[in-house]
Every structure is written in structure tokens, then in C-alpha cells.
Amino acid sequence: MDLTINSDRLSGRLAELSEIGRVGETGVCRLALSEEYKDGMQLVRKWMDEAGLETRFDNFGNLIGRLEGKNQGQPAVMLGSHIDSQPSGGRFDGTIGVLGALEAVQTMRENGIQPEVPVEVVSFCDEEGHRFGVGLFGSRGILGSLEPGELERADEDGVTRREALTDFGADPGKLQESEYDTRKISSYIEMHIEQGPNLQEQDEPIGIVSGIAGPRWLTVTLTGTSGHAGTVPMPMRKDALTGAAEIITAFNSIVQTEAGAPTVGTVGDLKVYPGGRSIIPEKVEFTIDLRDSDLARRDEYEQQLREAVKDISEKHGLRHDISDDGGTTPKEASREIMDIMSEESRTMNLTPPVLMSGAFHDASHMADACGMGMIFVRSKDGISHHPDEYSNDEDIAIGTELLYKTMLRLVERTS
Ligand code: HGY
Ligand code: MN
Ligand code: MN
Numbered sequence: 001m002d003l004t005i006n007s008d009r010l011s012g013r014l015a016e017l018s019e020i021g022r023v024g025e026t027g028v029c030r031l032a033l034s035e036e037y038k039d040g041m042q043l044v045r046k047w048m049d050e051a052g053l054e055t056r057f058d059n060f061g062n063l064i065g066r067l068e069g070k071n072q073g074q075p076a077v078m079l080g081s082h083i084d085s086q087p088s089g090g091r092f093d094g095t096i097g098v099l100g101a102l103e104a105v106q107t108m109r110e111n112g113i114q115p116e117v118p119v120e121v122v123s124f125c126d127e128e129g130h131r132f133g134v135g136l137f138g139s140r141g142i143l144g145s146l147e148p149g150e151l152e153r154a155d156e157d158g159v160t161r162r163e164a165l166t167d168f169g170a171d172p173g174k175l176q177e178s179e180y181d182t183r184k185i186s187s188y189i190e191m192h193i194e195q196g197p198n199l200q201e202q203d204e205p206i207g208i209v210s211g212i213a214g215p216r217w218l219t220v221t222l223t224g225t226s227g228h229a230g231t232v233p234m235p236m237r238k239d240a241l242t243g244a245a246e247i248i249t250a251f252n253s254i255v256q257t258e259a260g261a262p263t264v265g266t267v268g269d270l271k272v273y274p275g276g277r278s279i280i281p282e283k284v285e286f287t288i289d290l291r292d293s294d295l296a297r298r299d300e301y302e303q304q305l306r307e308a309v310k311d312i313s314e315k316h317g318l319r320h321d322i323s324d325d326g327g328t329t330p331k332e333a334s335r336e337i338m339d340i341m342s343e344e345s346r347t348m349n350l351t352p353p354v355l356m357s358g359a360f361h362d363a364s365h366m367a368d369a370c371g372m373g374m375i376f377v378r379s380k381d382g383i384s385h386h387p388d389e390y391s392n393d394e395d396i397a398i399g400t401e402l403l404y405k406t407m408l409r410l411v412e413r414t415s
Helices: 007-018 035-050 095-110 137-142 161-168 172-178 240-254 295-315 335-347 362-366 393-411
Strands: 054-057 063-067 076-082 119-124 185-193 206-212 214-223 264-266 270-273 283-292 319-327 354-357 371-377
Touching: 007 035, 007 095, 007 393, 035 054, 035 063, 035 095, 035 119, 063 095, 076 095, 076 362, 076 393, 095 119, 095 185, 095 393, 119 137, 137 172, 137 362, 161 172, 185 362, 185 393, 206 335, 206 362, 206 393, 214 240, 214 295, 240 264, 240 270, 240 283, 240 295, 283 295, 295 319, 335 371, 335 393, 354 371, 362 371, 371 393
Parallel strands: 076 119, 076 185, 185 371, 206 354
Antiparallel strands: 054 063, 063 119, 206 371, 214 283, 214 319, 264 283, 270 283
8 A cells, every 4th residue: 555654664663662661572561661661762752753743741740742833822643552561461452553643743744734633642640540549630630630648649669649740840730730721632542542342353454443341340358257168157147258259240141231233341350358268268369350341330330339239248248349430431533534544545546434432531521622533453363451462563564554634634724
């Protein structure tokens, strides 16, 4: 395919960024605001500077590169994603969106095209939410959508987000200075790996996203009575882990109530206290990740889960607590941006399939501020959040070419 973007430069940068925080041959651990994250952001900033963007870090730990348009003061077209990763993540999740966005803007400049309106490339801080337990921090931050107490959330070493932001060089006392007047953003587009099997099954390099499922995050804590595993008779036990096991099995059934629905439920982390082969578990803490494209169905399933926690806890004589870790509601992509992506795809002799995103993205929150569009790039075997995550250079280049063409259509219009 004839490409306008420089695919060698793009794949070279992706390979170089993948070395920062590399784990094993192909994995990445670049947790938000970690040293690896800082190194990665500095490298991306260097490339943004080389591309002629005006760069800055904001107080949420976001990196923003800006190119002025012919018409000062016009709302900007924003392109972005993230370079923070899961602890045993892959090297494509988020990074292709940041580097693809930079490649699109750099190509526009190198072709002597000055946009009518400003363009911003953003590498959002802590999309994944692993280190402090809640994600989409940087994109929620610029929109003024943080929950109370988020800066006090601590990682497993007890370092708070506030301390980590300060170490990063941000000023968590001045977050408001980094918030956007959303009238200053006209649209947001993001390229991301699909992280699912659909494009591979349809043998398509890219897809156009119609919407993003909304995750609901909870933490369930069950407390019973510890005791000697050899001496406490079964009828007398208040075993927190037995209760947790029953609740998790119930949750797994609840989310599969409606055959064919895209609802998914995951318990990804579970801690047992005090822990030990010969000790009856006193306390268990586990995470809930419940996602759906239909908010009413998700709310119904959440209610059923809450009832199951209550009933099963009573059955086992356990105290229970369910803490709210937030999430997002399901979001729709802009029809107008989807149509532009389809039109531009046809100039590339492509007809990308339209599909939902089960994964959330920074686009989930940007959709609250402006028209949002996403381009998916094929994931090998649908693997993600794993070192075996893989997308090939050619598919990434095709996705970036469409991102470039879509951006050109959006930046030529003044509002
Ligand atoms: O979990 C997610 O959906 C995202 O990839 N962090
Ligand atoms: Mn991601
Ligand atoms: Mn991810």
C-alpha cells in the first residue's frame, strides 16, 4: 500500500520505546509514574520536540505536544493514548496510539501542511490503573473528573499517587491549572490495538470502533474467623476464602445470564490474610471488573452480585464490605468521525469492519468532552496485557495512515 506516513520511523521508535521497561524478550513493565515511565515519556518528548511540537508535562503526569494552526484560539483536534503498561504487559498497548499520533502530525508538518486549527498529541498518565488501583487518571484529570481521595491512593509499597506525581516533577497541588476548558477540544481520535480476536478472525488489518464498553470496578472484602486448620470442626468455621470462592462462582454465572451478550466479569486479584496452609483464612480481598456495552444490564448484574455477596456472607457467618473503585459508563463513538474514517479507508481500498471495544481507553472519557473516534489494529490471537501481545508493523502502518487521513479531515475545519 502507498503510505504517506514514514512507517520505518514509526516501527523504529516503537522498537526503541519497547526497550524501556522491557521484561524478558517481548514484555514490558512501565507502571505509571515509575522510573521506566519517566524514561519513556522523556524519549517520546524528545521525538515530539524533533517533530517541531511545543511540548509540556502537566500536573497529572500527562505529556502534551502542540502544533498551532492558522487560526489561533480555535478548539484543537487531539490525538492520544498512553505508554504506561500493565505489570507484565505487552509493548503495543497504548504505545502505538501515542507514536502513531506523533507520526501523523510529523508527517503533516513534513508535507508542509499547516492545519486550520491547533493539533495536540497527548500521552496520558496512568491509563491502566494498575499501580494505584484506578485507571484513566490523566484523561479524567484534564476533564476535571477525578474522584475525591484519588491522590491518596497508594501502591503496594505505600507510595501515594500524590508522592509519585511530585517525584515525577508534577505539582499535585495545582491540578486545576492542568484542567482543560473542554470548549478548547473539538475532537479526539485514538489508534489502539484491538486486544481481542475479531480482526484476526475476519483477516482485517484495522477496524473502526463504534463504542467502548464501560467497566465497573469494586473491591469485595470478606472477614471471618481465623483458626487452626486441623482442630476447628467444619460446622464451626467462618472461612473467608470459602465464601469468596462461592461469590466468585456466582459472579461468573451472573455475567453469563444472557447468552451472546458482550457482558464480561473478571476477578483479577485476590489476597488472603493471614495466609498459610494450616490457617483458616480470616480475611479475603478481591477485585471485581464488570463490563458491558449496556448500562442497564450492567447495573442489574451489579445488583445481583451485591445480593450474592450479602447472602453468601450470611451463610458463612462473614462480615462483608464492597468498596466502589469507580469505572466509566459505556461510550459511543462520533458517527461523523466514523463516517470520515470509512470514507478515508476507501481511498486506501479498505473496508474496515466496525466493532465494539471491550477494553476501555482514554477515549472513554474524552467522549464526554467532544466527538471521539478510534481505530483498532489487529492483535495476534487477540492476546493483550501479556508479553505475547503482538501487532505487525504493516498493520500498525495502515492504521497510522488512516489516523493521518482522518486527522487531516478534522484539522481543515474551523468551528
Ligand atoms: O483494562 C483495560 O480495558 C485497558 O486495557 N486498561
Ligand atoms: Mn491501552
Ligand atoms: Mn491496557
